[in-house]
Amino acid sequence: MxxxxxxxxxxxxxxxxxxxxxxxxxxxxxxxxxxxxxxSAEDFRADVRQPRFACLLLDxxxxxxxxxxxxxxxxxEGVTTPVLFITAHDxxxxxxxxxxxxxxxxxxxxxxxxxxxxxxxxxx
Numbered sequence: 001m002x003x004x005x006x007x008x009x010x011x012x013x014x015x016x017x018x019x020x021x022x023x024x025x026x027x028x029x030x031x032x033x034x035x036x037x038x039x040s041a042e043d044f045r046a047d048v049r050q051p052r053f054a055c056l057l058l059d060x061x062x063x064x065x066x067x068x069x070x071x072x073x074x075x076x077e078g079v080t081t082p083v084l085f086i087t088a089h090d091x092x093x094x095x096x097x098x099x100x101x102x103x104x105x106x107x108x109x110x111x112x113x114x115x116x117x118x119x120x121x122x123x124x
Contacts, residue, residue: 009124010051013037014044014067015059015086020109024057024086027113033120041065045073053081054124055104057116060087060094068094071101082123084116 011033015021021037028035036051038044042064056074058067065073071083084105085098095106105119 007032007034009033009054009120011035011120012044012050012053012056014041014056014062014070016040016062017059020059020086027117028120031117031120041067041070044070055082055084055120057084057086057120060085060091060098061089068097068101071098071103075101084119084123086116 009032011028013021013024013028013035015024015037016039018039021039025035025037036053038047041058041062044050045065058070060067062070067085074081074083082104083098083102084107085103086107086109087094088109090108098106104123105116107116107119
């Protein structure tokens with residue numbers, strides 16, 4: 001998929017670390033995508049003007065509601081938007097929970113940005 005075709009791809013980033021949130025948004029914009037960043041799962045849920053996202057990029061460990069909790073809530077509501085997770089602490093139990101919940105990718109924050117972009121391209 002070319003950068004031009006990605007220009008309409010909206011990706012939600014839910015990440016409580018401001019530096020990581022900015023870096024992820026820059027990475028997605030550089031690839032031609034349209035990121036919308038949220039500092040928490042609660043902020044994501046409260047956004048009444050939320051666009052339709054092609055995928056969600058969730059941090060596993062967030063202040064307040066975790067990314068895993070958000071994934072579960074969305075699944076209960078019937079939301080089928082693909083979910084990718086990022087984490088600073090690759091906990092096998094969290095990875096298993098995410099995969100059991102149907103996530104389409106699980107990445108460490110130290111993984112190459114190209115791997116994350118490739119995963120997003122596969123699901124959109």
